[in-house]
Amino acid sequence: MADATDTRKGGLPERLERPGALQFTAYVALAAFVIWSFHGAGWSFSALLSGGPAMADFLSRAWPPSLERLPQLSTALFETFQMALVGTILGILVSFPLAILAAKGLTKQTFVARVFYSASRLLIALFRTVPDLVWALVFVITVGLGPFAGTLAIAVDTVGFCGRFFAESMEDVEKGPSEALTAAGANKVDTIFCAVVPAAMPSFITTSLFALEKATRSSVVLGLVGAGGIGIELKVAMDFFDYQLAMTIILMIFALVLCVERLGNLARNRILEGSPR
Numbered sequence: 001m002a003d004a005t006d007t008r009k010g011g012l013p014e015r016l017e018r019p020g021a022l023q024f025t026a027y028v029a030l031a032a033f034v035i036w037s038f039h040g041a042g043w044s045f046s047a048l049l050s051g052g053p054a055m056a057d058f059l060s061r062a063w064p065p066s067l068e069r070l071p072q073l074s075t076a077l078f079e080t081f082q083m084a085l086v087g088t089i090l091g092i093l094v095s096f097p098l099a100i101l102a103a104k105g106l107t108k109q110t111f112v113a114r115v116f117y118s119a120s121r122l123l124i125a126l127f128r129t130v131p132d133l134v135w136a137l138v139f140v141i142t143v144g145l146g147p148f149a150g151t152l153a154i155a156v157d158t159v160g161f162c163g164r165f166f167a168e169s170m171e172d173v174e175k176g177p178s179e180a181l182t183a184a185g186a187n188k189v190d191t192i193f194c195a196v197v198p199a200a201m202p203s204f205i206t207t208s209l210f211a212l213e214k215a216t217r218s219s220v221v222l223g224l225v226g227a228g229g230i231g232i233e234l235k236v237a238m239d240f241f242d243y244q245l246a247m248t249i250i251l252m253i254f255a256l257v258l259c260v261e262r263l264g265n266l267a268r269n270r271i272l273e274g275s276p277r
Contacts, residue, residue, distance in 0.1 A: 091158020147228030
């Protein structure tokens with residue numbers, strides 16, 4: 001009632017509280033930085049509008065798509081999905097033990113445990129921070145051109161993605177069952193695998209499926225630097241101005257990503273909710 005009375009008297013409700021001088025200055029500085037960022041990013045409405053005819057010309061030259069190399073492109077597209085699938089599986093397998101070490105409160109609070117905790121968090125942060133395209137360049141130099149380099153890059157990127165969310169899922173698990181097992185004399189390993197992991201398993205499944213969707217999109221880009229898959233075919237088509245072939249590749253990539261996302265949604269609904277959406 002007091003809030004309503006204050007509002008009728010002309011005062012602002014609490015959620016619209018007037019900012020102080022320092023807070024107002026921070027808002028103004030933030031707004032100025034955002035505007036400056038648009039300028040630094042080269043944002044231009046005139047360039048966007050003037051680029052319309054060029055886009056229309058590209059679409060007119062790219063349509064209809066070329067079907068001449070469809071069998072070879074299908075093989076490259078399948079290779080792209082294989083890279084994504086294998087890289088995701090490897091990344092999940094590595095990220096699971098790392099996530100256990102990186103989750104707060106799961107291991108004994110000893111000096112060695114704290115060292116492993118800090119090292120695992122740092123490693124996950126490194127894998128997550130460096131873009132997968134950079135990892136692809138590193139592995140192309142290391143193991144050479146081809147899908148193996150792309151698979152390794154996806155695996156490392158998946159470790160950074162899944163490792164973080166796996167750790168957070170285990171940290172957010174209800175502590176009651178773990179405390180009950182500890183009180184009954186169970187050790188840390190039993191507590192983790194009998195209470196924490198089963199409770200966090202739905203989140204693990206969801207995160208893993210999202211990781212596969214993310215890896216499918218990434219695997220296309222990795223091909224641009226020689227890491228296998230259909231990305232190299234797209235680059236060659238664009239370099240030789242074969243826009244009809246490029247359109248075919250773009251539509252095939254779109255269909256692949258759409259299928260993986262749809263199957264991921266169905267799998268999540270089937271596993272977590274019991275019925276498809």
